[in-house]
């Protein structure tokens with residue numbers, strides 16, 4: 004039992020007896036290049052680095068650039084939809100004279116590149132590539148991932164794949180939608196081969212990252228960190244990695260077949276050559292449904308870290324959260340057919356897929372309930388990462404619940420391929436994954452770069468993002484039920500006011516995101532130096548200095564329960580938390596080693 | 604004062620009304636009620652859980668926010684009874700949703716045998732609705748209160764038929780036939796029932812992305828009052844007789860797929876342009892040449908590969924049996940008009956009644972016949 008003065012006592016302890024502070028080893032930051040004589044040396048040391056943190060930072064820059072590019076495309080899309088007449092995006096079209104068909108062409112390219120860039124270049128690699136790369140090894144108290152060279156290779160594959168996309172962008176464009184459905188994708192004359200090659204290469208990047216993480220978690224856990232003492236972030240990333248390894252090859256094969264179909268006309272998907280276009284959809288969703296869990300599981304993993312830290316409370320239902328990640332990863336493989344309820348798949352298949360779809364919603368619900376329960380009787384600190392976590396809970400709940408409408412067969416028939424689906428997946432992917440990514444970014448920023456950002460403006464940005472997001476996407480649910488199809492460059496006047504609301508929301512959302520970017524960049528230039536542990540977190544990465552050294556830790560840190568905060572005390576002198584060594588002489592045991600309280 | 608109050612009361616109801624019904628367009632088919640019911644049931648379930656979660660978030664944040672003198676309490680780290688509760692209750696709820704969705708879906712996918720059949724052909728970027736007597740219309744006309752079944756296929760890429768007012772949707776896939784059915788039970792509010800050219804009707808959208816003009820691949824669904832559908836069909840089937848020949852030819856050019864390969868502006872597509880070709884002398888692949896006159900055009904429609912123009916491949920399909928004599932005449936008139944020939948305002952020799960009626964009987968309302976075309 005903790006008395007109210009426990010904090011006080013701990014603070015006195017470390018002031019009277021500095022030796023009871025858990026020491027934080029100091030050293031040169033991994034961001035610096037000691038001994039560099041020219042800028043060229045610095046560039047080389049980054050380009051050939053095997054340091055997982057530097058690779059993570061390069062990923063971060065890469066995916067943020069992709070996000071910006073995808074965001075610009077989204078801006079084009081929303082602008083074109085301000086009114087029902089296709090009239091704005093003609094400048095993106097390749098040929099044709101009629102202004103309306105040119106604008107339609109431009110619109111089709113804009114939404115395709117938006118979707119493809121956001122999915123394949125941003126959201127899939129975002130959390131694993133950037134935050135996972137930096138923090139997965141550190142949470143294990145390790146110096147690096149198991150295969151550092153493969154890790155670097157994965158980053159370069161990402162760059163290479165991204166180049167193919169940008170290439171498509173600057174040549175003939177791409178107008179198939181991110182789903183590349185046949186036979187449209189085999190008949191259009193845009194850069195389908197370049198783009199699918201890009202996705203193919205990105206797939207390998209994803210597989211390499213996944214493989215690396217699985218091996219790292221399996222072989223490099225420190226002594227004392229059993230599976231069920233791992234931070235939940237690792238459970239989430241581990242489940243994701245398994246999907247990446249198992250599902251991505253299917254995408255690779257599908258895209259190869261697509262390329263073969265286009266170049267050789269082999270007739271796998273083309274009905275005029277005896278192929279079956281619906282087969283393509285099975286292949287595609289066999290990857291892409293599990294892929295939506297590649298997107299969301301890491302986001303859930305971040306939320307599972309942020310909430311307990313900012314509630315100063317042990318995570319509730321650790322085992323259930325951990326197992327639900329695995330359940331989602333496995334069940335996620337069995338539900339791809341729910342994207343095809345109106346595709347002429349057999350009614351039998353539709354019924355089975357619908358039933359399985361509902362079974363995936365249970366583990367998601369379990370997580371949401373457990374996160375909420377963690378807040379009960381906590382001490383809730385409303386710092387920016389927590390604000391994002393709360394937004395996540397709000398938005399992901401809407402996203403997940405609207406999945407129930409889509410899983411219900413007869414209702415999905417009406418909603419499929421309308422704006423309802425668009426709103427649903429933006430609530431889960433943007434409201435879920437992107438918001439969780441921002442939560443994680445703000446949470447780990449001080450560790451990554453050793454700088455604190457301006458808390459006030461960061462929370463204003465969070466608020467703008469939250470309001471802007473809802474204003475952008477909530478009206479789209481109504482558009483969808485009203486019957487507005489997706490991927491339409493024009494529409495009837497009755498849809499106009501909802502579309503204008505949505506476009507207005509986009510502007511607010513954009514302001515929020517730019518403010519967020521500004522705050523983070525400002526912190527790099529003029530931020531206060533960050534303490535080693537600004538939030539009082541219990542996971543191992545916080546036991547390194549901020550920013551960490553090349554080797555993270557001098558000695559493997561001591562492993563306790565990652566969610567026990569009793570031994571951390573806020574020291575106003577360093578504006579951060581200090582971990583207090585148990586006084587072993589007096590027979591105290593470290594808090595994490597206690598057996599759990601047993602009362603209900 | 605009172606006026607002000609009344610005004611604000613008025614504007615309140617004005618905003619509240621759309622709130623009550625803002626999710627859906629008015630339903631106009633028999634199965635729509637089930638779909639809407641299930642949607643609303645799920646909606647209330649979702650509202651319940653959403654409010655529950657957000658309320659917990661808000662209450663916890665308000666009561667337990669960090670402040671001097673407050674610290675977190677140690678409570679249990681897990682509670683199996685609680686976990687079981689919040690897994691099992693949702694499990695039962697989703698089982699019910701699944702069951703209801705399943706029931707509605709099976710109904711949607713099992714058309715009754717008596718359903719009146721209309722064939723649908725989707726191609727970039729228009730729809731052809733083929734009625735049992737062979738008449739083709741760009742809009743879908745159906746009798747009220749009778750089950751109608753659409754048997755659909757595509758000429759090129761995948762399309763999808765979506766009629767929001769009926770709550771039905773089904774993909775239209777090349778190389779196979781898909782089916783969808785419904786019983787319309789209302790006329791569109793915009794439909795004046797006149798059956799004229801500018802009638803309203805329900806929206807029919809293409810909802811599978813199919814390229815450039817996907818968002819223009821639209822049609823209307825016109826519901827005919829009981830007993831009037833047959834009359835409309837007979838009337839419509841004879842449209843060509845009442846249309847000036849060149850105008851009729853233009854419509855056929857657009858609706859029967861000529862436009863995909865022949866331009867009317869002088870540009871070359873897969874086939875030669877129609878602009879200004881009538882009466883010219885053109886070289887053939889065989890080295891000979893031919894005068895483009897009525898006989899050559901007729902032959903090119905019925906037996907396209909007999910004389911292929913130089914510079915083109917023999918890719919045109921034969922329209923033998925697909926175009927009637929009068930339709931071929933109309934197309935010839937249209938081509939002639941593109942070379943500046945003056946086409947007549949009406950058919951000079953209106954045929955006797957019933958020339959059309961040879962194939963396919965128009966079904967009678969009530970017991971619809973599913974005739975093959």
Ligand code: HEM
Nearest residue numbers: 295298299341342364403406407409410419420428431432
């Ligand atoms: C409770 C959980 C969920 C359920 C029951 C669910 C259900 C569905 C269903 C049935 C569809 C197909 C709708 C249609 O096309 O007609 C769908 C679409 C989609 N969902 Fe979910 N979903 C859930 C959670 C998620 C999550 C967590 C993500 C990703 C982070 C996600 C991403 C997507 C995407 C990307 C699509 C549409 C893809 C496209 O057509 O372009 N969903 N969802």
Ligand SMILES: [Cu+2]
Nearest residue numbers: 292295339341
């Ligand atoms: Cu899915």
